[in-house]
Amino acid sequence: MEDGSITSIKVIKEIGAGCDEDVIRLLKLCSKWIPATPHPIAKINRAIEQSQRTAFRRK
Known part of the structure; x- marks a missing residue:
């Protein structure tokens, strides 16, 4: 989202x-x-899709 929420x-x-x-x-x-931008005043108007892996271990 534009406000930085997931x-x-x-x-x-x-x-x-x-x-x-x-x-x-x-x-x-x-x-x-x-979000990072290539220039401080640049604005990219699109959604970003990101995958994140999470590992679990059993105790």
Whole structure:
């Protein structure tokens, strides 16, 4: 979003045991992102799609 908030969170490969829901919850709690720009006054008007891998270990 233009305000830096994270939207449309989607789990690509589920692992279950509530981990998927917990990752989504944590991502929603993240502070807003500040996008990088090539020039301070430049503005890109498009959505960015990003994938992020998260690893879990069983105790």
